[in-house]
Amino acid sequence: DAGVIQSPRHEVTEMGQEVTLRCKPISGHDYLFWYRQTMMRGLELLIYFNNNVPIDDSGMPEDRFSAKMPNASFSTLKIQPSEPRDSAVYFCASSLNQPDGYTFGSGTRLTVV
Amino acid sequence: GNSVTQMEGPVTLSEEAFLTINCTYTATGYPSLFWYVQYPGEGLQLLLKATKADDKGSNKGFEATYRKETTSFHLEKGSVQVSDSAVYFCALNSGYSTLTFGKGTMLLVSP
Numbered sequence: 107d108a109g110v111i112q113s114p115r116h117e118v119t120e121m122g123q124e125v126t127l128r129c130k131p132i133s134g135h136d137y138l139f140w141y142r143q144t145m146m147r148g149l150e151l152l153i154y155f156n157n158n159v160p161i162d163d164s165g166m167p168e169d170r171f172s173a174k175m176p177n178a179s180f181s182t183l184k185i186q187p188s189e190p191r192d193s194a195v196y197f198c199a200s201s202l203n204q205p206d207g208y209t210f211g212s213g214t215r216l217t218v219v
Numbered sequence: 220g221n222s223v224t225q226m227e228g229p230v231t232l233s234e235e236a237f238l239t240i241n242c243t244y245t246a247t248g249y250p251s252l253f254w255y256v257q258y259p260g261e262g263l264q265l266l267l268k269a270t271k272a273d274d275k276g277s278n279k280g281f282e283a284t285y286r287k288e289t290t291s292f293h294l295e296k297g298s299v300q301v302s303d304s305a306v307y308f309c310a311l312n313s314g315y316s317t318l319t320f321g322k323g324t325m326l327l328v329s330p
Contacts, residue, residue: 110262139317148322149263149308162317197262208255208318210262 110211112198118217124186127214130179131200139208140173140183141197149197155181156203188218221246223309223321231327238296240324242283242309245290250313252276252285252292257306257323266294266307304328 111130119125131138139154153163158175166173170189175181185192199210226241244250251270255263267276272287281296292309309321 149320151317154317199262208263208265210264212260212262 110198110200110209112196112211112214114214115212116215116217118219119188121189121218122187123218124184125188125192125216125218127183127196127198127216129181129183129198129211131181131198132209133179135200135202135209136178137201137203138175138181139199139201140181141199143195143197143213144193152183185216188216190218192216193218221250221311221313221319223311223319225307225309225321225324228306228323228325229327230324231329232299234301234328234330235298236328238294238299238303238326240294240307240309240326242292242294242321243290244292244309244311246311246313246319248313249287250311252283253310253312253318254281254283254292254294255308255310255320257308259305263308299326299328301328301330 113128136157140152142150142152152165153173154161155175171185173183195213195215197210197213199208201208222245224243253268254266256266257263267278269276269285272285275284283292283294304327306323306325308323310318312318
């Protein structure tokens with residue numbers, strides 16, 4: 107298996123633009139997590155899905171953020187409109203309902219200018 | 220709620236030095252405890268884990284012992300290498316599907 111695949115690896119966008127981050131989890135994993143990592147706040151859980159259904163989105167910072175999982179092999183995290191304070195590394199992870207089974211993607215580094 | 224506190228970094232060591240990275244936690248019940256490692260430009264990887272009190276997790280020369288009485292899970296390695304330079308995250312799970320992470324501790328090892 108190729109692991110958790112995220113795209114793009116790097117994204118630079120202007121303030122106010124829409125940004126879409128993509129994630130392909132490991133086949134067969136039934137949990138998918140979106141995290142954000144910054145120097146100031148560390149690693150924050152934004153939202154997670156179980157069997158494609160959003161379970162907890164309490165970490166989503168604002169209504170500008172939305173996430174979807176239309177099927178078991180694909181998820182998106184969208185920011186609209188983007189702001190400079192959204193600049194961070196966004197990680198996707200998947201698991202089989204075992205905390206030690208978390209597999210992280212390589213992340214998307216987002217820069218909003 | 221659950222929380223994990225790690226020592227602030229960076230921790231700077233010379234090759235072959237002894238490493239300790241402190242981690243303490245607050246949790247309801249009896250959590251499982253983990254150390255994850257993040258190498259530059261990569262995602263987090265599981266390093267080791269312990270699921271009950273007095274368990275010792277170990278991997279790649281790293282060790283950590285689950286101490287319920289002090290609510291701690293300190294990471295140790297007897298002789299670090301340059302290739303161990305990374306960010307280390309302590310984490311816990313108290314029965315749900317999500318992990319609670321500490322803020323991470325950067326380790327820099329020089330030759």
